[in-house]
Amino acid sequence: MDVLVPFDAIDPKRRLEPVLGADERHDFAEAMLADVLEAVAGGGGDPRVVATADVRVAAPVDVDERPLSPAVNDRLARADRPLAIVMADLPLATPTAIARLLEASGPVVAVPGLGGGTNALVVREPAFRVDYHGCSIRDHRERAAAVGTTLTTVDSYRLGVDVDEPADLAEVLLHAEGRARAWLEAHGVRIVHADGRVSVERSPGD
């Protein structure tokens, strides 16, 4: 299946500013993208990056300067077969998790992300369009209903945990195995324990 992987190549992962500088956010975002592309290919998908500027990765890249939703919707409108959309900030993704997504049946299949996001979609219903703004999983349920179909979900932590905020970096260090984890380790980001959930800190000088 064709799998779009949208990527902000200009100013990615702004909410990681407390931990990473601008160039670092760019490098780390590219590491996550590379991990996602590898998982998509390993899970049986044919990945294509849709990026706001050129990026060098192991997949074809379309440069499209439009915001996320119109860039994806234009491709949905032109698609003559099922199309999947997988976010680029899912470094916990594995080939197995991607295969579960691509093999799940249903006209619109979604993986909910933390905080109301829609981290992955398989769209087999030609009339369905995305809206990633706001509480997108709720909006996508309503949009599926509005075109006479039903959104079904795939229950996956590996695809449900996207990396937006500093605490999410702990998930990468705990559960990912690829470039994004290696990048964090090489840049001094490590797990810290407190009461409750673990978080991260960064070594001075790293």
Add this chain to the structure above:
Amino acid sequence: MDVLVPFDAIDPKRRLEPVLGADERHDFAEAMLADVLEAVAGGGGDPRVVATADVRVAAPVDVDERPLSPAVNDRLARADRPLAIVMADLPLATPTAIARLLEASGPVVAVPGLGGGTNALVVREPAFRVDYHGCSIRDHRERAAAVGTTLTTVDSYRLGVDVDEPADLAEVLLHAEGRARAWLEAHGVRIVHADGRVSVERSPGD
């Protein structure tokens, strides 16, 4: 399979203090427990609550005043067949998710929770013991290795999202269907959008 559901009946869910009062935290925790027990039974498990004080629920209750890890380990030491442990704060749990857990093969099967937790376990290896303190998923991996076996994981968002912090309440409102969600809605807790992930606010007076 026998499924232990440990429950803090004395002072549950302290990190929800910014949103819920002490009595409310108790009522909400019991609503989550009831949802979990229903999912466990629906998923093919035989639930038994291990609570720090008596609680009225639709399952047998053992009162055990010890902390979580010794209370569970005592039962693991006495078990003569596989035993599962499922946390009581997983109101997104469904029978399907529980069935995936109970049917997953392996001597020690775990569902990682947000921030390094271990939200559910199936223990078929008699020598394995738990330690829920700190970054438990990492500790449980090491403990499985120390008794000559391997911890495998089940990839589930519905079991991976536990409810500890106010932002987690948004997950309940978005993805749960049972008593915990109804309790939040009846007490004025609702989704709010900002940039990025959604959160919750509470109506004045509720």
